[in-house]
Amino acid sequence: MNLKELSGRLGLSSTTVSRALGGYPEVNAATRQRVTEAAVKFGYQPNKRARALATGRSFNIGHVLSASNKDQLVNPIFGDFVAGVTEVSGASGYSLSLTVTDPGQEAVVFRRLKSEGAVDGIVLQAPLMDDDRIALLHDIEMPFVVHGRATHVTDPYAWVDVNNKRAFERAAQFLLDLGHERIALVNGDEAMDFAYRRRSGFVAGMATRGIIPDPAYFSSGEMTEANGYDAVSRMLTLTVPPTAFIMSSVISAIGARRAVQEAGLTLGREISLIAHDDDLSYLSNRQTVPMFTAVRSSVRDAGRHIAQILVDQISNPTAEPENKLLEAELVVGASTGPLQR
Amino acid sequence: MNLKELSGRLGLSSTTVSRALGGYPEVNAATRQRVTEAAVKFGYQPNKRARALATGRSFNIGHVLSASNKDQLVNPIFGDFVAGVTEVSGASGYSLSLTVTDPGQEAVVFRRLKSEGAVDGIVLQAPLMDDDRIALLHDIEMPFVVHGRATHVTDPYAWVDVNNKRAFERAAQFLLDLGHERIALVNGDEAMDFAYRRRSGFVAGMATRGIIPDPAYFSSGEMTEANGYDAVSRMLTLTVPPTAFIMSSVISAIGARRAVQEAGLTLGREISLIAHDDDLSYLSNRQTVPMFTAVRSSVRDAGRHIAQILVDQISNPTAEPENKLLEAELVVGASTGPLQR
DNA sequence: AGCATTATTCAAAACGCTTTGGGCGTGGCA
DNA sequence: TGCCACGCCCAAAGCGTTTTGAATAATGCT
Numbered sequence: 001m002n003l004k005e006l007s008g009r010l011g012l013s014s015t016t017v018s019r020a021l022g023g024y025p026e027v028n029a030a031t032r033q034r035v036t037e038a039a040v041k042f043g044y045q046p047n048k049r050a051r052a053l054a055t056g057r058s059f060n061i062g063h064v065l066s067a068s069n070k071d072q073l074v075n076p077i078f079g080d081f082v083a084g085v086t087e088v089s090g091a092s093g094y095s096l097s098l099t100v101t102d103p104g105q106e107a108v109v110f111r112r113l114k115s116e117g118a119v120d121g122i123v124l125q126a127p128l129m130d131d132d133r134i135a136l137l138h139d140i141e142m143p144f145v146v147h148g149r150a151t152h153v154t155d156p157y158a159w160v161d162v163n164n165k166r167a168f169e170r171a172a173q174f175l176l177d178l179g180h181e182r183i184a185l186v187n188g189d190e191a192m193d194f195a196y197r198r199r200s201g202f203v204a205g206m207a208t209r210g211i212i213p214d215p216a217y218f219s220s221g222e223m224t225e226a227n228g229y230d231a232v233s234r235m236l237t238l239t240v241p242p243t244a245f246i247m248s249s250v251i252s253a254i255g256a257r258r259a260v261q262e263a264g265l266t267l268g269r270e271i272s273l274i275a276h277d278d279d280l281s282y283l284s285n286r287q288t289v290p291m292f293t294a295v296r297s298s299v300r301d302a303g304r305h306i307a308q309i310l311v312d313q314i315s316n317p318t319a320e321p322e323n324k325l326l327e328a329e330l331v332v333g334a335s336t337g338p339l340q341r
Numbered sequence: 342m343n344l345k346e347l348s349g350r351l352g353l354s355s356t357t358v359s360r361a362l363g364g365y366p367e368v369n370a371a372t373r374q375r376v377t378e379a380a381v382k383f384g385y386q387p388n389k390r391a392r393a394l395a396t397g398r399s400f401n402i403g404h405v406l407s408a409s410n411k412d413q414l415v416n417p418i419f420g421d422f423v424a425g426v427t428e429v430s431g432a433s434g435y436s437l438s439l440t441v442t443d444p445g446q447e448a449v450v451f452r453r454l455k456s457e458g459a460v461d462g463i464v465l466q467a468p469l470m471d472d473d474r475i476a477l478l479h480d481i482e483m484p485f486v487v488h489g490r491a492t493h494v495t496d497p498y499a500w501v502d503v504n505n506k507r508a509f510e511r512a513a514q515f516l517l518d519l520g521h522e523r524i525a526l527v528n529g530d531e532a533m534d535f536a537y538r539r540r541s542g543f544v545a546g547m548a549t550r551g552i553i554p555d556p557a558y559f560s561s562g563e564m565t566e567a568n569g570y571d572a573v574s575r576m577l578t579l580t581v582p583p584t585a586f587i588m589s590s591v592i593s594a595i596g597a598r599r600a601v602q603e604a605g606l607t608l609g610r611e612i613s614l615i616a617h618d619d620d621l622s623y624l625s626n627r628q629t630v631p632m633f634t635a636v637r638s639s640v641r642d643a644g645r646h647i648a649q650i651l652v653d654q655i656s657n658p659t660a661e662p663e664n665k666l667l668e669a670e671l672v673v674g675a676s677t678g679p680l681q682r
Numbered sequence: 683a684g685c686a687t688t689a690t691t692c693a694a695a696a697c698g699c700t701t702t703g704g705g706c707g708t709g710g711c712a
Numbered sequence: 713t714g715c716c717a718c719g720c721c722c723a724a725a726g727c728g729t730t731t732t733g734a735a736t737a738a739t740g741c742t
Contacts, residue, residue: 047728053697054697098438356701
C-alpha cells in the first residue's frame with residue numbers, strides 16, 4: 001500500500017493525502033479525518049526510502065565503531081550508551097545506524113557517510129584530548145554531538161559530559177575525610193580525555209590537603225578486570241602501600257576486590273575503594289547497600305541527552321552548539337571505611 | 342557531486358557511468374577506467390537514499406531492542422554481538438539499524454519496518470522457547486536470522502546457535518571426572534531457550550553417571566553479579582552444600598567467586614566452578630591460566646555468522662534457510678580442581 | 683453585484699539513482 | 713555486398729515521496 005494507491009481509493013490527490021498525514025494546515029479538517037482513518041485502516045506507512053530521497057534527510061543518526069584496538073572496539077558502556085541514544089532518537093523518528101571501521105579509517109567513513117547521505121548526524125564517543133575527528137566533522141558540515149570533551153579543541157562544538165574532574169575530586173576528598181592519605185588512582189587510558197580529567201580531579205582533591213600522591217600510586221590502562229587486579233596487586237606489595245584506591249570503572253573495581261581479598265585484606269576495612277560507576281544495566285551497583293562506594297553517573301542518561309541535542313541540531317543546524325555537563329552523585333557503599341590505625 | 346554532474350564532466354550518459362561503477366559488463370574497459378578514476382578524483386559516492394529508492398533495498402539490516410524489562414534491555418552480550426554483525430554486514434555494504442521499543446510492541450515495530458521499507462532483513466536475539474516473533478517475520482516476508490533457537494517452533498527458519506546442550510553436558514562430565522557429584526546449576530532465565538537447553542544438557546550429563554541433581558541445586562534468573570552471589574551464597578548454606586557450580590555467565594561467576602570467598606572457601610580447591618564464557622571483549626577470561634574454567638563460545642563470532650547468513654538470505658530469499666551450530670570449547674582455568682575429601 | 687481574499691485541492695516537478703529498451707557502428711560470415 | 717550479431721552507449725522511464733505553483737470553490741467586503 002503506497003501513497004498513490006491510498007489516494008486513489010480516497011478519490012484525492014497524493015498531495016492532499018501527504019499533507020493530511022503530515023499535519024500541514026492547508027487541508028480541511030473533515031478530509032484530514034477521513035485520510036487518517038483510511039491510513040490506519042489500510043496500514044499505510046510512507047516509504048522511508050522515498051521520503052528520504054524527497055526530503056534530503058535519511059532519518060538515521062550514525063555511530064562509528066573504530067577498531068583501534070581489537071579488544072577495545074567494544075567498550076563496556078557501548079550497550080547502555082546506544083540504548084540511551086536510541087531511546088530518544090527513536091521517539092523523534094530517527095534510528096541509529098552502526099558502522100565499524102579499521103583503525104585510522106574513521107575520516108574516510110565520515111566522508112562517505114556524508115557524501116552518501118546515509119546519516120543526518122553523528123554521535124562521537126570516547127574523544128581523545130586532541131581529537132581531530134571534531135575538526136573533520138565541522139569541515140564536512142555534519143551535525144554531531146560528542147560524548148565527552150576534547151581538551152585541546154578550542155572551536156565550539158556540541159557535547160555532553162560528566163563532570164569527571166569534580167567527581168574524582170570529591171572521591172579523593174571523601175577518602176581524605178575518612179583519614180586516608182595514601183590513595184591510589186587506577187585510571188583508564190590517559191590518552192582518553194575523560195581519564196585525563198579524572199586524574200586532574202584526583203590530584204586537585206589531594207592538593208586541597210596539601211598532598212601530592214606518590215607517582216607509584218598511579219596506574220593507567222584499559223579498564224578490565226585483569227588490569228584492575230594487576231594494578232592493585234602490584235601496589236599492595238609496595239613497601240608503603242596505599243590504604244585506599246580510586247578505580248575508574250566498576251569492572252576494574254571487581255579486579256581490585258579480587259586482589260584485595262587475595263592479599264588477605266577486606267574492602268571497607270583495611271582497604272577502602274571508590275569506583276566510578278557508569279550505572280550499567282548488566283552490572284548493577286544498586287543494592288540496598290551498594291557493593292562499592294562510587295561516583296555514579298548513568299551513561300544511558302548521557303546517551304539520552306546526546307540524542308536530544310543531536311536531533312535539535314539536525315533540525316536547526318545554525319543554532320549555537322549545546323553543551324551539557326552532568327554531575328555524578330557520590331553514593332556510599334560497603335567498600336569504604338575509616339582508616340585503620 | 343552527483344551522478345549527473347559526474348557524467349556531465351565525463352561527456353558520458355549517467356547510464357554508462359552508473360554501469361561502469363556498478364561493474365556491469367556492457368561498458369568498454371577504457372571507459373570504465375576513465376570513469377572510476379574520475380569518481381575517485383571527484384570523490385563521487387552514489388547517494389544512498391536515491392539508490393535505495395531505485396533498487397527497492399535499504400541496505401540496512403535491523404535489530405530491535407525490546408525493553409521487556411528495563412534492566413534486561415541491554416544484556417551484556419549486546420555490544421560484542423552487534424560488533425560481530427556489523428563487522429561482516431558492513432563488508433557487504435549493509436549497516437546495522439537499531440530501534441528500541443516498549444514491551445509487547447515488537448510486532449508493531451516489525452510491521453512498520455517492513456511497510457516503511459526501512460530494513461532489508463532482521464537479526465533476532467534471545468528467542469524464547471515458544472517465540473511468536475518467528476511466525477510473524479515469516480508472515481510479513483521479512484528475511485531474518487535468529488541468534489539461538491526456539492524449541493517449540495517447528496517451521497524451518499535460519500538460525501545460528503551454540504550447542505548449549507552439549508556444552509553443559511561436557512561441563513557436568515568434566516566436574517564428575519574430578520570426583521564432584523553435588524553439582525549445582527546457576528542458570529539464566531529458563532524462559533529463554535538457551536537456558537532451557539543448558540539445563541537439559543546439565544541434567545543429561547549428570548544422568549550419564551546415574552545422578553539426578555537435588556532440586557535445591559538449581560537456580561534460574563537474570564545473569565547478574567548479584568544474582569550469582571545470592572544463588573551461590575544460599576546454596577553454600579544448605580546442610581549438604583554443592584561442591585561445584587556451573588554458572589551460565591562469567592558475570593554471575595564473578596558473583597559466585599565473591600560468595601565463595603566470603604564463605605571462607607577457595608575456588609579451585611574446596612569449590613569448583615565452570616562458567617559459560619561468551620568471550621566478551623571487555624570481560625576477558627583469556628589469561629595464561631584463565632580465571633575460570635569455562636565452556637567458551639564467542640558471541641561476536643556468532644554475530645559474524647548471522648550477518649553472513651542474513652546477507653545471503655536477502656540476496657537469495659527463496660533459498661533454504663541456513664543453520665549453524667557452533668561448538669563451545671572447554672578451557673581449563675583456575676577455578677576447578679579435584680573433589681576435596 | 684463585483685472584486686479581493688481565503689480555503690482547499692490538484693497536477694507536475696524534483697529528489698538522484700538504477701534499469702529498460704533501444705540505437706548506432708563495427709566486424710564476421712555467407 | 714548484405715545481413716546479423718555484438719559491443720558499447722544513451723534517452724527515458726521508473727522508484728514513492730515531498731513540495732512548488734496554480735487552479736478552483738467558497739467567503740468576505742464594498
